[in-house]
Amino acid sequence: MSDSATTAAPSVFLITHEFYPTRGGIATFAEEIAKATAALGYDLEVWAQAAGKEAAEKRWPFRLRRLPIKGSHDWGCQLLLGCQLIRERRRLRYAVVYLPEPGPMLTMMLLQFFRTFRPERLVLTFHGSEILKFAHSPWRRGLARRLIRHANRVTTLTNYTQELLLTHFPEAANKIMLTPGALRTDFAVVPTSHQRQGEKLVVLTVGRLHPRKGQLHTLKALQMLSPHLRSRLEYWIVAGQSRSRYETLVRDTARRCSDLAVRFLGNLPDDELAGVYDRADIFAMTSINYGLSVEGFGLVYLEAAAHGLPVVAHDVGGVSEAVVHGVTGLLVPPHRPAQLAAAFEQLIYDPALRQQLGAAGREWATRNCWEQSAEALFRPLVSS
Known part of the structure; x- marks a missing residue:
């Protein structure tokens, strides 16, 4: 990314309920996209669930704000996140707000009816199961369709998920793209032959x-x-x-x-x-x-x-x-x-x-790159 593009880029807020020390595919995706976005020169702030007293915080190449939420999808968690979004609405209004998983999407589905609480640049990533869950509920299906219409960019990790999303939410057709996952950046492999004599x-x-x-x-x-x-x-x-x-x-x-x-x-x-x-x-x-x-x-x-x-x-x-x-x-x-x-x-x-x-x-396993996915997520919004 050129210096001029970096200067012109708006701030990016990545808001997630699944982040370190939570483990799993979505948490890994959110963490790696955040690191890649920072490496590309974007001004990034991550909002994530409370880590818990037992977890030692890592040193991150971006600003991290721990929210007083446990990271579930229940109404209490949605209310607490909603209060944070309303309180910071002026900072979020002209930034890029990225929701990489369904937890914060549920909150934004309710806030989207109030223009002052809705960011002008919104990016969503879908992983699979949440598409079916949103589509299965009539009221969530309507809210998800509206949210997708408001989004500037919608991404998935695979062609399968893309087809699943378009089947249930055709509103995404003109704004959808792939942002595939890759190996963790801290992933290290020492080659082994996996051929041991006399062992099971x-x-x-x-x-x-x-x-x-x-x-x-x-x-x-x-x-x-x-x-x-x-x-x-x-x-x-x-x-x-x-x-x-x-x-x-x-x-x-x-x-x-x-x-x-x-x-x-x-x-x-x-x-x-x-x-x-x-x-x-x-x-x-x-x-x-x-x-x-x-x-x-x-x-x-x-x-x-x-x-x-x-x-x-x-x-x-x-x-x-x-x-x-x-x-x-x-x-x-x-x-x-x-x-x-x-x-x-x-x-x-x-x-x-x-x-x-x-x-x-x-x-x-090494064919994909996190920085390519991060650039696909945000760079088109800079020139739009």
Whole structure:
């Protein structure tokens, strides 16, 4: 970006309910877009949820304002955020206001009826599930349509999400573009061969314990393998404890198959997670569409690929834009347990294929750049 463009650029306010220390795809997206926007020279201020006393704040290359909100979508949180937006309306009025996820969108949907509270430059990013949730509710559908009409730019991470948005909200047609996700900027990989003699093969899943993430589907497919193959495997699950019925079901299912070792590793910090990736042989996240919840992309697939892991996944949502079937991994139709088990069996028996897919994954995972996505988000608004 030229100096003149930087000088002309308005201030950018990125407002989110999902930011460090919250973890997950949306939180990673918001954090990385913020860092990339600052690197491009924009005057950026991030508004984020309260971090909690136990979290040590990072040093950021932009101004960070912690709001007195917990970051949920309930009415109390919306009211508190709304009060902040009203209080700062003069600063926001002529800036670029960027809402990268559905939490602050819900608040802006209500404030948009008052012109004095509505910024002149508004950018929205949709990830997948919120599109269906907005469309499912008649009153939210109307509010979302109005908000999209007011927006200057609407973006998605994948073609799948773009098509989903246009199907339910055609108002976005003349202002929509892709801003794909990429690897975390602090992501470091030490190349490993993933070929260890005399040790069990490790199948790894990283993702919250939720029916949409599909840990139960992976577990049941591994249990369908022959006793000989099961004895050669360990299944590692990285996820924070949810104390949900789903977690109970996964743990009970794991206990019923004594010859398949299953380890629940908890919610690991990034520095420990890197080591777990390097000790694994196959990455599996067999997401499914669950009610109004869909897998719009999955940044974790890129992280696994960057560690040289072949990926096994369900061909749903935007997963095929993160995993290339036969190139970086194997995609299986959802709810086909025999086919899923066969995919695992193929990779277990074929170390050369594991190495081939993993090597291709390393290159594939680095194809996108956060700064390109950030520039696509904001630069058109400078010249408009």
